[in-house]
Amino acid sequence: MYLTKEEEGILEGEKGPVLEKLMRLLARLGDIYGAEKMIPVGSVQVSGVSYKSVGDPGLAFLEDMASKGAKVSVLTFLNPAGMDLEDWEKIGFPQDFAKKQLKIMNAFKKMGIVVTSTCTPYLAGNLPRFREHIAWSESSAVSFANSVISARTNREGGPSALAAAVLEKTPEYGLHLDENRKPDVLVDVSCKIESDADFGALGWYIGKSVKSKIPYFKGLPSWSTTDDLKALGAAMAASGAVALYYAEGLTPEAHLQDVSDIEKITVEEEDMKETYAALNSGEKPDIVILGCPHASIRDIQKVASLVNGKSLKKPLWVCTSRVMKEAADRMGYTDVIEEAGGRIVADTCMVVSPIESMGYGTTGCSSGKAAQYLPGFCKQKVVFNSIESLIKEVL
Ligand code: F3S
Numbered sequence: 001m002y003l004t005k006e007e008e009g010i011l012e013g014e015k016g017p018v019l020e021k022l023m024r025l026l027a028r029l030g031d032i033y034g035a036e037k038m039i040p041v042g043s044v045q046v047s048g049v050s051y052k053s054v055g056d057p058g059l060a061f062l063e064d065m066a067s068k069g070a071k072v073s074v075l076t077f078l079n080p081a082g083m084d085l086e087d088w089e090k091i092g093f094p095q096d097f098a099k100k101q102l103k104i105m106n107a108f109k110k111m112g113i114v115v116t117s118t119c120t121p122y123l124a125g126n127l128p129r130f131r132e133h134i135a136w137s138e139s140s141a142v143s144f145a146n147s148v149i150s151a152r153t154n155r156e157g158g159p160s161a162l163a164a165a166v167l168e169k170t171p172e173y174g175l176h177l178d179e180n181r182k183p184d185v186l187v188d189v190s191c192k193i194e195s196d197a198d199f200g201a202l203g204w205y206i207g208k209s210v211k212s213k214i215p216y217f218k219g220l221p222s223w224s225t226t227d228d229l230k231a232l233g234a235a236m237a238a239s240g241a242v243a244l245y246y247a248e249g250l251t252p253e254a255h256l257q258d259v260s261d262i263e264k265i266t267v268e269e270e271d272m273k274e275t276y277a278a279l280n281s282g283e284k285p286d287i288v289i290l291g292c293p294h295a296s297i298r299d300i301q302k303v304a305s306l307v308n309g310k311s312l313k314k315p316l317w318v319c320t321s322r323v324m325k326e327a328a329d330r331m332g333y334t335d336v337i338e339e340a341g342g343r344i345v346a347d348t349c350m351v352v353s354p355i356e357s358m359g360y361g362t363t364g365c366s367s368g369k370a371a372q373y374l375p376g377f378c379k380q381k382v383v384f385n386s387i388e389s390l391i392k393e394v395l
Contacts, residue, residue: 001037018166022167025163026171034173038167042129043077043134045134045137046076046078046162047079047138050081077114097354122149137157142155143243150253155241156170183214185216186264187206188267197366198272201235202267202272216254216257217246217247217248224250227298232245238372283362294324299387300324319349364390365384
């Protein structure tokens with residue numbers, strides 16, 4: 001890979017061991033994937049934030065980087081942490097876990113990273129522009145940025161994202177190059193799509209079918225919102241490894257694609273039925289957790305209107321970013337949800353928080369991504385359904 005004089009110098013240690021180590025990582029990645037050069041990135045989003053996923057080795061690595069003076073030089077946000085960073089005690093997160101999680105957050109803060117902790121950075125102050133090159137980690141955010149915003153990012157790992165944040169660069173390969181962004185498979189949606197869970201189920205089914213290919217959707221409802229598209233992309237990235245999709249009439253670069261001569265899949269009612277059956281492993285939820293990816297203010301408003309004046313018999317969490325929580329507080333939605341017995345939980349989610357050690361065995365969710373990960377990561381049985389149906393389950 002071609003390196004500028006300055007990049008060569010960093011690689012030779014001219015700017016100290018931390019930058020050398022991070023440049024080495026990016027140069028190695030570039031060599032592996034055949035990049036010709038480094039390109040500047042406009043923003044970064046780093047994963048590997050929850051203590052549950054990084055453990056003590058991750059904490060030690062981050063503290064080491066922070067103590068050696070690693071500093072980010074571009075707008076950098078974080079993926080969800082393992083707990084609500086303010087209300088963790090009230091919600092019942094374990095003390096030991098909280099201590100370590102707070103240390104992780106301090107290390108990130110020391111490096112100049114905005115300690116936002118969300119998988120929807122685009123709703124919380126990190127919004128890339130059309131065709132901007134970025135280096136993001138969280139798979140659902142990568143899908144949203146590439147597909148709904150038409151920015152350009154590969155799915156970074158935690159360390160490569162951190163390196164990109166410090167050096168403000170990433171090797172130019174994969175989805176940074178237009179030639180790698182062509183659709184491979186046409187998805188004809190002939191089934192009914194009516195609820196939030198239908199987008200998750202469709203995404204889960206397609207992710208399983210196409211793996212890492214680039215799907216082009218035809219026939220999605222014209223009323224699909226950005227929340228629906230975030231649910232669709234999240235599920236495809238979880239059951240498969242889809243990092244980019246197009247949706248006719250809905251995503252910005254769909255009309256530029258040639259789909260006349262590519263593989264075709266048709267999704268029928270029967271496929272959706274089978275998907276719902278595959279995602280439902282439980283019968284009655286012990287808890288319902290919504291907000292995967294993190295809830296938008298529109299999602300929170302919907303939950304508030306469904307529980308307004310009611311009394312919930314089981315716990316209900318709505319996971320979101322701190323920014324959305326503030327808006328919900330101000331609008332009175334938090335009070336409505338809390339008066340019904342639910343909670344808005346910020347900074348974390350059902351998958352990266354330790355719910356299995358908080359006494360829950362069956363979780364209700366409306367997200368295809370959460371339904372994919374809850375059984376393995378959190379030892380949960382899953383009740384997968386629309387928000388409306390799940391709320392009825394806990395009334
Ligand atoms: Fe976000 Fe957690 Fe879902 S990180 S996409 S809410 S599994």
